[in-house]
Amino acid sequence: MITCKSASFLVSKKEEGKIGLIENYQLKIHLSICRLCRLFEKQGWLLKNNAPHTHTHIQETLSEEAKDKMKQVLENAL
């Protein structure tokens, strides 16, 4: 039986589709009896699914000066 430390590492490998057959089997067995590793797996999904959308929830703005400067640069490039 693999340890939680190994299992947590395999969870990451599996997430990326890089897990081998035997490792996958070992992980499956471990997850079937280890609630904490199952939680780790789910929390990893949560991170993976939501991290890309940070910028749609935290809106930053540029100053008007910065935008004017950008417009100027583009105009000069014409």
Add this chain to the structure above:
Amino acid sequence: MEQSKQLDASKWIDLYADQLFSYAFSRVQDRGIAEDLVQESFLSAWKSRDTYKGEASEKNWLYQICKNKIIDYYRSKKRSAIVEQDNSEKKYFDDSEHWATTTGPRDWQLNYQLPIEQKEFYSILESCKKKLKELQQEVFVLKYMEELDASRICQILGISNANYWVLIHRAKLQLRACLEKNWINI
């Protein structure tokens, strides 16, 4: 004759500058650098406007250009390629390599599959991310935020595959623990 799209540079900036800036800032964590990347993106887009065929929306096209600028930034960034042997995973596991009682995962009591809408989550994720070591942070951004694959990330950052796994795993362990402590508050 097909009518070509009118690309108005000044209109681009009014419409998209803030959004692109939010995007770039979330990936590079530095306002000055993010601003430069956005500027370069607009300039690049303007110079190659003849190649814009309208297949993607204008916005998505600009985002793609910005994404490439972000990747270039990471590629050319000077860094130490040495992955520190810090064994930070140790603090999460006890001597028998089970989850340590104090830092092991707790149930967050939510539906893990549903998208998270609370702004607070993202602010906390950002501050947790800042606590990561530089290379861990970069791997996290490229993998989890830009969703690039491992081999491309290794090529961009100049790290080995083995290093990549260690880095992403440590980043994940740390972020998970940080989120649990600060967002879930348990």
